[in-house]
Amino acid sequence: MKQIGRCRAHTNIALIKYWGKRNNDLFLPMNSSLSLTLDAFYTDTSVTLDSKLETDEFFLNGTKQDKDETKKISRFLDLFRQTANSEVHAKIESYNHVPTAAGLASSASAFAALAGAANTAWQLNLDKQTLSTYARRGSGSSTRSIYGGLVEWTMGEGDISESSHAIEIDDASWDIGMIVIAINKHKKKLSSRVGMKLTVDTSPFYPVWVTEAKKDLIAMKEAIKRKDFIKLGEITESNGMKMHATMLGATPPISYWEPDSVKAINKVKEIRNNGIPCYVTMDAGPNVKVLCRQSQMSDILDKLKESFTNDQLICSAVGEGIKQLTDTEWSY
Incomplete structure (x- = not known):
């Protein structure tokens, strides 16, 4: 039986910007940042675990992506595979309701949605704070899209990956x-x-x-x-x-x-x-x-x-x- 996870994540726009990493491999920022999550832009992503697959397959807006794009997604999913002690491959279907790479934070919603779907597919039950540290490894700003409203991404300490995560500061329900x-x-x-x-x-x-x-x-x-x-x-x-x-x-x-x-x-x-x-x-x-x-x-x-x-x-x-x-x- 195939295991499926499906998740929606909204993009966020930083009000206090993140610009610069102190650790490029772990996506650890030079400074903490703060953002507003927006409901108009979002990504829906499905992760289907399938033991019959020999490699991961990645479809964006219905189009199968090439090896280079799929490799990026596979590297990200390896974080979840490692945690789950799993070697099974996945079919990833992502629908981006944000113009890609145009400065509208499409990567934020994309990797947050992928993290949420992978968490469900592998039945890891990671809490949101932990999930935000995973999402960060795909795109720094995606750590903030785990939450709604006004969200802080704390820079953390040194090269400790788990210390750099997002926190919901306020629901921003004041007009x-x-x-x-x-x-x-x-x-x-x-x-x-x-x-x-x-x-x-x-x-x-x-x-x-x-x-x-x-x-x-x-x-x-x-x-x-x-x-x-x-x-x-x-x-x-x-x-x-x-x-x-x-x-x-x-x-x-x-x-x-x-x-x-x-x-x-x-x-x-x-x-x-x-x-x-x-x-x-x-x-x-x-x-x-x-x-x-x-x-x-x-x-x-x-x-x-x-x-x-x-x-x-x-x-x-x-x-x-x-x-x-x-x-x-x-x-x-």
């Missing part, structure tokens, strides 16, 4: 939302991993970035405790700009921005100057995310439509943590 301005949904030319390493290795601003990120996290957690949306937004915008400034200091300089990224940033500032609090953040890609109050989202959207098309604007409420899917919910 928080996000609008994504999709400038370019295509795969970016420079991957986050390459850009991250180049920044760490060559940017003279990098040590300052790490110090500032730690300060920002302390201030952010205090703002969350007070449910101070204005302060939350100000820190979010400042922290994101610091990260991109640090990238510009790399050799050669790194910029994921496009002309319409600048256009979006200026438009959000215009809306804010006209009395509606909203704040921008950007990850490793040209797309701009707008942190706002959910109750004011429609007003902001109307203003953004003056500069961007309807299909470029995606509204999202706060997302939940990973969820096991039933046969009925798995409708692919």
